[in-house]
Amino acid sequence: MELSSSLVLVLVLAVLMLVKWKRKASGLSLPPGPLALPLVGNLPIMDKSAPFKSFMKWSKTYGPVMTVHIGLQRTVVLVGYDTVKEALVDQADDFKGRAPVPLLNRVLRGYGLAISNGDRWQQLRRFTLTTLRDFGMGRKQMEQWIQEESRHLLNSFDETKSTPVDPTFFMSRAVSNVICSLVFGQRFDYEDKNFLHLLQIISRLVRFGSSPWGQMYNIFPKLMEFLSGRHHAMFREVEDIKAFIMTKIKEHEQNVDFSDPKDFIDCFLIRLIEEKHNPDTEFHKDNMLGTVLNLFVAGTETTSTTIRYALMLLIKYPHIQEQMQREIDRVIGQNRIPNMDDRKSLPFTDAVIHEVQRYMDIVPLNFPHYATHDISFRGYVIPKVTMNTYNGQLLLSWKYFPMISSWYVVLNLDILCNFGWILFPQDTVILPMLHSVLRDEGQWETPWTFNPEHFLDANGNFKKNPAFFAFSAGKRSCVGESLARMELFLFIVSLLQKFSFSSPKGPDGIDPSPELSSFGNMPRFYDLIASPR
Numbered sequence: 001m002e003l004s005s006s007l008v009l010v011l012v013l014a015v016l017m018l019v020k021w022k023r024k025a026s027g028l029s030l031p032p033g034p035l036a037l038p039l040v041g042n043l044p045i046m047d048k049s050a051p052f053k054s055f056m057k058w059s060k061t062y063g064p065v066m067t068v069h070i071g072l073q074r075t076v077v078l079v080g081y082d083t084v085k086e087a088l089v090d091q092a093d094d095f096k097g098r099a100p101v102p103l104l105n106r107v108l109r110g111y112g113l114a115i116s117n118g119d120r121w122q123q124l125r126r127f128t129l130t131t132l133r134d135f136g137m138g139r140k141q142m143e144q145w146i147q148e149e150s151r152h153l154l155n156s157f158d159e160t161k162s163t164p165v166d167p168t169f170f171m172s173r174a175v176s177n178v179i180c181s182l183v184f185g186q187r188f189d190y191e192d193k194n195f196l197h198l199l200q201i202i203s204r205l206v207r208f209g210s211s212p213w214g215q216m217y218n219i220f221p222k223l224m225e226f227l228s229g230r231h232h233a234m235f236r237e238v239e240d241i242k243a244f245i246m247t248k249i250k251e252h253e254q255n256v257d258f259s260d261p262k263d264f265i266d267c268f269l270i271r272l273i274e275e276k277h278n279p280d281t282e283f284h285k286d287n288m289l290g291t292v293l294n295l296f297v298a299g300t301e302t303t304s305t306t307i308r309y310a311l312m313l314l315i316k317y318p319h320i321q322e323q324m325q326r327e328i329d330r331v332i333g334q335n336r337i338p339n340m341d342d343r344k345s346l347p348f349t350d351a352v353i354h355e356v357q358r359y360m361d362i363v364p365l366n367f368p369h370y371a372t373h374d375i376s377f378r379g380y381v382i383p384k385v386t387m388n389t390y391n392g393q394l395l396l397s398w399k400y401f402p403m404i405s406s407w408y409v410v411l412n413l414d415i416l417c418n419f420g421w422i423l424f425p426q427d428t429v430i431l432p433m434l435h436s437v438l439r440d441e442g443q444w445e446t447p448w449t450f451n452p453e454h455f456l457d458a459n460g461n462f463k464k465n466p467a468f469f470a471f472s473a474g475k476r477s478c479v480g481e482s483l484a485r486m487e488l489f490l491f492i493v494s495l496l497q498k499f500s501f502s503s504p505k506g507p508d509g510i511d512p513s514p515e516l517s518s519f520g521n522m523p524r525f526y527d528l529i530a531s532p533r
Contacts, residue, residue, distance in 0.1 A: 033067035041069025050517035052364040071219035088474030096475040097370035102221035112290020150494040157530040164527040171304035179299030185263035210516040338493040347462040351455035357470040364435035371428040443467035
């Protein structure tokens with residue numbers, strides 16, 4: 001028994017040495033990075049509350065392309081505008097892979113748009129973009145939906161009678177109703193208890209993903225499945241959202257009009273029926289559920305959180321709020337409904353909205369990318385390794401050795417695979433850090449300060465900045481970017497047109513620093529007072 005175990009270990013070490021030799025002989029090498037420990041990688045020296053701060057610090061030693069081990073996961077981190085742009089834009093095809101985030105995989109099982117790759121991703125992204133545009137995303141029809149929802153939002157604030165309220169679900173109800181109109185073909189009453197229940201789950205889910213417990217699940221998913229904790233309750237709650245979506249899909253199946261689809265689900269059902277005999281189709285119920293879930297969650301939480309953060313900053317800096325209101329009064333007045341054509345006449349307001357997104361830095365690490373093949377980048381190799389865990393076994397592919405290229409060795413090392421072993425890394429995750437772009441000192445005059453002047457020229461006109469990567473960039477940029485831009489402008493302008501916002505504790509009682517800073521920067525909860533103007 002001891003002899004066979006020794007032979008296995010010798011075999012494994014030999015394979016690793018030969019793979020390393022093969023890569024060295026080819027002139028390719030991994031980017032440098034801090035020394036990693038077995039099992040835990042660089043976790044002991046990482047800032048657990050804000051990992052991106054550690055990455056920024058380490059990049060000063062190892063450069064803008066570096067290798068970090070987050071637990072067992074080998075991760076290549078890209079830092080700075082020039083580096084991230086070169087990867088996501090200049091080498092867009094190489095960096096279009098999406099990493100299988102364990103937390104999302106547990107919910108989506110690999111289906112849907114957000115975490116898929118290859119032909120599935122291409123088909124679903126093309127279909128989603130086309131369908132959303134057909135239903136008015138970024139066009140006049142969508143503008144009218146947002147204007148209508150703005151009236152409901154304004155009425156809900158008016159009903160507060162200038163008493164302190166938490167704005168969280170004021171924002172999420174309004175923003176979610178826009179994506180619900182697109183996806184489900186209906187809006188929901190603000191007093192609908194089931195609707196509010198779903199929004200509460202979405203809020204908890206997003207915050208959980210950036211909590212230490214959520215990140216532990218992403219780092220050690222198999223281990224976490226064996227441990228008790230609130231992640232199990234979170235997964236059970238998400239089933240309520242999935243059940244709601246499936247109910248809506250079944251309702252649509254009974255009423256779909258093939259000649260006149262009313263929403264995203266209708267269009268998906270029609271495509272599903274058209275391709276039901278195609279064995280390679282990606283248009284089936286699992287992908288429908290996954291994609292609708294992607295749109296519902298992302299279309300609700302990110303934009304509503306950004307608006308809530310915008311009001312927080314305007315309360316913190318009342319002189320900026322007042323300057324925006326003076327500009328809105330001069331251009332629109334207090335009676336006419338704002339429209340998207342007003343944006344070009346509201347340069348300061350537009351600049352503030354952009355600066356809110358830059359300063360908020362909502363997804364500092366970016367959504368993780370993935371090496372779907374070996375990538376040559378800046379003289380390094382970002383490898384898709386040939387050693388993968390699969391169903392509790394370790395599979396070693398011998399593609400580097402042509403004399404036995406058809407052979408595979410499967411080592412039954414269930415314990416090592418379940419709890420990890422540094423000698424057998426997973427495929428490479430890539431983090432093109434948006435934080436490093438939105439805070440790049442070579443691109444922003446005062447990157448650590450909330451400063452709308454970043455988006456204004458010397459004459460007070462709005463100016464673009466190429467480093468504004470709030471929606472990421474390249475082939476994996478946010479599919480709902482044009483919708484989010486429209487919502488941010490119309491909702492914020494409508495609110496400031498009718499109300500002035502303050503805090504019961506005054507400007508000094510507002511803390512704009514995030515409560516959680518991991519996958520996302522999650523702003524703190526706060527109360528505000530909406531005073532009619």
